[in-house]
Structure formats: C-alpha cells, structure tokens
Amino acid sequence: MHRNLPFGTPIIGAEERAAVQEVLAGPILVHGPRAVKFEEDFAAYTKALHAVSVSSCTAGMHLIWFTLGFGPGDEVIVPAQTHVATAHAVELTGARAVFVDCEHRTGNIDLSALETAITPKTRAIAVVHFLGLPVDMPQVMEIARKHKLFVLEDCALAVGSKLDGVHAGLMGDAGVFSFYPVKHMTTAEGGMVITRNAELATDLRLRKAFGVDRTHGERKIPGTYDVVALGYNYRMSELHAAIGIEQVKRIPGFLAQRERNYCALSNALTSVPGIGLLASSDIRFKSSYYCASVILDEAIAPLRPDIIGQLNVRGVGTSVYYPQPVPRMTYYREKYGWKDGSFPNAARISDHSIALSVGPHLTEDDMMYTADALQEVLKGLKS
Numbered sequence: 001m002h003r004n005l006p007f008g009t010p011i012i013g014a015e016e017r018a019a020v021q022e023v024l025a026g027p028i029l030v031h032g033p034r035a036v037k038f039e040e041d042f043a044a045y046t047k048a049l050h051a052v053s054v055s056s057c058t059a060g061m062h063l064i065w066f067t068l069g070f071g072p073g074d075e076v077i078v079p080a081q082t083h084v085a086t087a088h089a090v091e092l093t094g095a096r097a098v099f100v101d102c103e104h105r106t107g108n109i110d111l112s113a114l115e116t117a118i119t120p121k122t123r124a125i126a127v128v129h130f131l132g133l134p135v136d137m138p139q140v141m142e143i144a145r146k147h148k149l150f151v152l153e154d155c156a157l158a159v160g161s162k163l164d165g166v167h168a169g170l171m172g173d174a175g176v177f178s179f180y181p182v183k184h185m186t187t188a189e190g191g192m193v194i195t196r197n198a199e200l201a202t203d204l205r206l207r208k209a210f211g212v213d214r215t216h217g218e219r220k221i222p223g224t225y226d227v228v229a230l231g232y233n234y235r236m237s238e239l240h241a242a243i244g245i246e247q248v249k250r251i252p253g254f255l256a257q258r259e260r261n262y263c264a265l266s267n268a269l270t271s272v273p274g275i276g277l278l279a280s281s282d283i284r285f286k287s288s289y290y291c292a293s294v295i296l297d298e299a300i301a302p303l304r305p306d307i308i309g310q311l312n313v314r315g316v317g318t319s320v321y322y323p324q325p326v327p328r329m330t331y332y333r334e335k336y337g338w339k340d341g342s343f344p345n346a347a348r349i350s351d352h353s354i355a356l357s358v359g360p361h362l363t364e365d366d367m368m369y370t371a372d373a374l375q376e377v378l379k380g381l382k383s
C-alpha cells in the first residue's frame with residue numbers, strides 16, 4: 001500500500017482555532033495577556049526563570065547580540081553546520097561569525113576546535129543543539145568561563161532536549177527557540193528567549209519594543225511614554241501567542257510520539273547496510289528527536305539525489321539539515337572565502353545525509369514503511 005508521509009506538518013486542532021477566533025473577536029491584538037501567559041507557560045514547561053516572547057528565533061538571537069552591544073570588531077563563534085540564522089544573527093550587528101566544524105558522530109560543534117578559534121576579539125559562543133541532540137554544555141561553559149564569553153544556545157530544534165535533566169537553553173546564558181511550522185511546536189512564526197539572568201530579560205523586553213520605557217499597561221496617561229534606548233519591533237502578537245498557549249499543552253504528547261517513532265525507525269535501520277545515523281550513545285543527553293539524519297556511506301553518497309527521488313516517489317517525505325555548511329553558502333563564501341576540504345564534518349552532513357521524519361503526524365507503522373522503502377531503494381541501487 002502506497003502512503004503519503006510529508007516530512008513536516010503542523011498539528012493545529014480545534015483548540016488553536018478557537019483561541020485565534022477569541023483574539024479576533026476582541027479589541028487586543030498586541031500588548032495583551034496572551035503573550036504574557038504564553039511566556040509563563042513556556043517558562044513553566046522548561047523550568048526557566050524568565051521567558052521573553054519574540055517574533056522568531058532569528059529575531060531573538062539578533063536581539064541578544066544587539067542588546068549586548070556587539071558590532072564591528074567583535075567575533076562570535078558559530079557552528080559551520082546549522083541554519084544560516086545562527087550566523088546571520090551575528091552578522092546583522094556588524095560583528096563577525098567565526099565558524100567551527102562539527103563532530104562526526106553527533107553534528108554538534110567540535111569542542112576541541114572551538115577553543116582554538118577563540119581570539120582576543122571573541123565576545124561570545126553560539127551553540128546549536130543539532131537536530132535536538134544536546135551539546136555538552138558543561139564543557140562549553142568551562143571554556144566560556146575561562147575566556148569570559150557569553151553563551152547563546154540556539155534551541156530552534158531543542159524543545160524537550162535535556163542534559164542531566166536540565167532543559168536546553170538553561171545551561172548557557174540564554175536559549176532561543178523557534179515556533180516556525182515544522183519545528184516541535186508552532187505559532188506560525190514566533191520565538192522565545194529563556195534565561196536565568198533577570199537583567200538580560202529586562203533589557204530584551206525593552207529592546208524588543210523600540211526601547212520604550214513602559215509597557216502598554218503601565219502608561220498612566222494613554223499614549224505617553226519615553227524612549228530610553230534603541231530597539232526593534234520584535235514583539236509577538238496575541239494571535240501567535242494564542243496558538244502558542246495551546247501548543248505548549250501538546251508538547252508532552254508530541255515528544256512522546258517523536259521518541260516512539262525515532263526508536264522504531266532507528267531499530268529498523270540498524271541492519272540496513274550502507275548507512276549510519278547521527279546520534280549520541282550517552283543517556284545523559286536526552287534528544288528532542290527532531291528527525292533521523294541518515295548518513296550515506298562514501299560509496300553511495302553521490303547517488304543521494306536518486307535515493308531521495310525514489311523515496312519521494314514512494315511517498316516518503318525527506319529533507320536535508322542543513323543543505324550547506326553555512327560558510328559555503330554564497331553570501332559567506334564571497335565575504336570570507338571558502339577552501340574545499342574545510343569543515344569536513346559539516347560538509348559530510350550537508351552532502352551525504354538524508355533527513356527522515358519522525359514527526360508526531362506519523363505513526364510507528366509509518367516508520368516501518370519508511371525503513372522498508374529506504375532498504376528497497378538502497379538494494380535497487382546495487383543490483
């Protein structure tokens with residue numbers, strides 16, 4: 001039986017629709033109670049002290065570097081294997097993204113290479129929990145403390161990722177989440193910063209809303225306020241927050257289904273020759289199971305377009321995370337240059353991997369279908 005298994009589909013129910021309708025029926029579209037409640041609920045879920053809603057993960061990361069005052073002459077260490085947003089957030093301030101390769105086994109930033117990339121200009125480190133697998137944060141923090149660097153965790157794929165029981169985003173100085181449709185939960189567009197640092201949270205609230213000194217509710221005479229700093233408009237609307245409040249309730253169910261799917265798929269793939277999976281073997285590192293990243297062996301890697309095409313014909317949706325090491329993307333290549341053979345582990349993931357979905361819109365039975373399809377396609381190549 002042929003199936004149609006899209007890589008990612010947002011799961012929006014009657015609750016989200018009703019919540020949006022309720023906002024639309026009222027007068028308050030921004031500056032309302034829903035953004036506040038969403039922040040409280042997300043903080044409660046992650047056990048964060050402070051949560052600040054923003055218009056996207058990219059906006060949240062940019063806001064942090066902007067608020068810290070980074071600019072030309074400053075450097076921030078960024079993994080070569082990530083979404084371009086991690087690097088763009090730095091570059092938007094005029095600071096320089098200094099790229100570091102990833103580990104072969106997990107796709108996470110290579111900690112030994114990280115320390116050698118630090119220069120007197122380095123102000124911060126950005127790490128990405130790659131596909132939801134937590135970075136070894138205690139080691140990152142040890143390096144950061146030694147060199148007095150700020151640490152930002154890009155948690156775009158890390159809702160539910162934990163290290164020693166601590167949620168991703170709480171081990172560095174700040175963590176930033178994405179609620180784009182194919183992530184673990186969605187608000188259509190949206191993001192959240194979590195942090196232990198009260199002063200940083202207050203600064204971010206100021207800077208995400210033009211640098212205005214008091215919120216809408218705090219204005220004694222309507223329409224009166226002062227502006228005490230430069231800032232953006234990176235707020236989240238009440239419509240987006242209303243969806244978020246409902247989606248937070250679904251996180252435990254979403255994550256449980258992802259884990260079941262991931263286990264079923266990875267078990268079914270262990271006996272398949274010619275491939276490997278990015279993973280950690282250490283149970284201290286709890287993944288959010290964003291997807292199963294299948295790495296093709298050297299010999300069949302050049303056939304990837306054909307393999308993907310045949311999987312798609314069988315109804316198995318796929319993706320590639322991420323399609324290029326960021327420094328190889330045209331914008332960065334033209335700015336900083338690119339040498340073939342640099343960032344080999346990041347290049348291997350971009351050039352040799354196929355991302356298979358384990359999303360909560362799929363079942364364990366769909367995972368069997370996916371594994372069978374991949375096995376069939378790979379067998380067909382060799383005959």
Ligand SMILES: *Cc1c(COP(=O)(O)O)cnc(C)c1O
Nearest residue numbers: 056057058083085156178179180
């Ligand atoms: C999706 C993604 C982003 C961008 O998130 P937006 O909310 O779309 O800005 C940033 N970093 C990583 C690792 C991502 O996967």
